[in-house]
Amino acid sequence: MPPDLPSDFPRCYGLSPHRENRLGRNGDCAIALDYPPFQVVSRYHAVIQAFPAVRGRSRVVWQLRDLDSANGTYLNGDRLGESHWLVPGDRLQLGSTGPCFRFELGSGDPEGDRPPQSSPTPVSALTLSQLFPLLSTDSDFFHKAWLVPGSITVAMVVSLFAAFGNPLIFNRLLGLYLSLAGYYLFIYRLCGHRKPWWVLLLTAGTMALILQSPLTPWSLWLFREVLPGALPVAGDGLSRGQQFGRLFVGTGLLEEGLKALPVLLCWAMGRVLPDPWRQRVGLWEPLDGILLGAAAAGGFSLVETLGQYVPQVMAHMTLTAGTEAGELAGLQLLIPRLLGAIAGHMAYSGYFGYFMGLSVLRSRYQWLILGVGYGSAALLHALWNWAGLGSLVWLTVAGLLSYGVLMAAILKGRSLSPTRSQNFATGLYSAGKSGDKPAQKP
The missing domain is CATH 2.60.200.20 (Tumour Suppressor Smad4)
Structure with a gap:
């Protein structure tokens, strides 16, 4: 016992x-x-x-x-x-x-x-609740x-x-629902770990605020101008290896670092808040890190997709083929980008979150753990972008790999969790x- x-x-x-x-x-x-x-x-x-x-x-x-x-x-x-x-x-x-x-x-x-070989009749007699299950x-x-x-x-x-008829509001509502559904079905329920929904929503909201703050342009300047992270463009003559190196710095390290900030904020708040708030908000184990990291990634995906990619595609198609074609193109881009977040942004950040939570359990090796986690998440992120420069086959392989490592992290987090039997x-x-x-x- x-x-x-x-x-x-x-x-x-x-x-x-x-x-x-x-x-x-x-x-x-x-x-x-x-x-x-x-x-x-x-x-x-x-x-x-x-x-x-x-x-x-x-x-x-x-x-x-x-x-x-x-x-x-x-x-x-x-x-x-x-x-x-x-x-x-x-x-x-x-x-x-x-x-x-x-x-x-x-x-x-x-x-x-x-x-018995046939379906038996229950011992109890017919009851009112059986006739009216509600x-x-x-x-x-x-x-x-x-x-x-x-x-x-x-x-x-x-x-x-x-x-209906207002594409801006329609896309935002659909994007929010797709993000919530993907997160709940493929991450939250698989973790089997309780984390208040208001904490997860605040984490996603904090990520959205960070993207609108001066911290984002400063980070872009640091990683893409000071460091060798300038994004490759067509005709620049870079080899495939050089392209991957730039993407590793300019997208992997940059974006995974930004998405880790709300998780670190929860970690810090968990150490100053009184019980029971410190347990609800804080970062105490790998499953906490996975849920918080994936929530931050959900906020990142929504802002990036609805605030950057979809408007750009809609504007371009509207100029070349008309308003209806632009609205259709925006919707066609919105759905795969946000559904794909479970094998994209949520996968990278959830995987990094696993290591952040593990560093709390194994504090003696925290810097080694955080270094491996940050590098691994950035590597997966860069691999997805690098594969996108090639064929759809390689893009599929990169997505499956990212989703697979996230599922492995969830299973390992469940086995390490001190709150589970x-x-x-x-x-x-x-x-x-x-x-x-x-x-x-x-």
């Missing part, structure tokens, strides 16, 4: 055959696991339910079902897809690094039947039904209809009486 769990932590749980037995961190779960080591466990993670056996109603069989948890439910080492019938000796785990349990029948219970949703309605993302989507659709075995599920003798840890 881990030292930060109470000494009276249950070693054996009883299951009711008359209702669903939910497992999770919420207080109303039949098996509540609201303990600091079990952050990998969702509020409502999984459920075990009894069903009548085929050969009579005197005996029951038990079924395990995942409740769309963020980190999954594992049965005997395999991630659970559909619901599964339990047999004595089955090992259950909530998340790949979460608490482990063993399913057993109590000494006073019948041996039980094998799982009556029994409680907190699941907000947590599991994706109500907030769905509501944002509905509001955005209505806003886009209202903005470290695979503690905490007890067993039992269908017998609470007085049954506890079994040994699996």
Whole structure:
């Protein structure tokens, strides 16, 4: 048992055959696991339910079902897809690094039947909540039904209809939605780490303010005029190696350095704010760094795309082919640039953020870690721009590489996270009486 769990932590749980037995961190779960080591466990993670056996109603069989948890439910080492019938000796785990349990029948219970071959009828009778599901949703309605993302989507659709005919507002609304959707689906949920949304939005907003501040032209002067980072242009006679070197300095080091500033600001604020604000705002581990770095990159992508690239393309096409062609060209550029941010700006900065968070955990080697992270992020950034000077094949390879290293950083960050469970075995599920003798840890 881990030292930060109470000494009276249950070693054996009883299951009711008359209702669903939910497992999770919420207080109303039949098996509540609201303990600091079990952050990998969702509020409502999984459920075990009894069903009548085929050969009579005197005996029951038990079924395990995942409740769309963020980190999954594992049965005997395999991630659970559909619901599964339990047999004595089955090992259950909530998340790949979460608490482990063993399913057993109590000494006073019948041996039980094998799982039925046909779908059984639940033990409980028909209820009003089964006829009107909305009556029994409680907190699941907000947590599991994706109500907030769905509501944002509905509001955005209505806003886009209202903005029809105004390309400036339409592009800004669509760009904001694409950035939020990409960040939420491909980064935030994969991290499985709580960071308040207002902190992430403020991080993106801070990045947008930095791009509008005098710091940006000063940085451009330093990296592209003082340092050898002038961007290559057609006909300059540079070799491919020289082009890459200039892009490494003039885009990689420059832009990744700028995008790191909001993350460093969160790190500094986390050391002066009182609890609990210091934990919510600060940079304490790699997952914090990934979320904050990717959020800053989202703000960077929005400003760069909507404030620079899209207007330039629209203006050029309007002069050569008319207003409608210009608006269409701007929209065609907007969508791939912002969707591609998950393999572009968000990937580079999220990867650098991993190293920034790692430097907090391994402070003895912080300068080595930060140097490797800064150089790696700048290298990936330059590789994307350099590949864009060639063929679409190389551009695809560069994008896949960037996305791959970000996913690797997220997985490693999850394993290093001090706020996630470290695979503690905490007890067993039992269908017998609470007085049954506890079994040994699996």
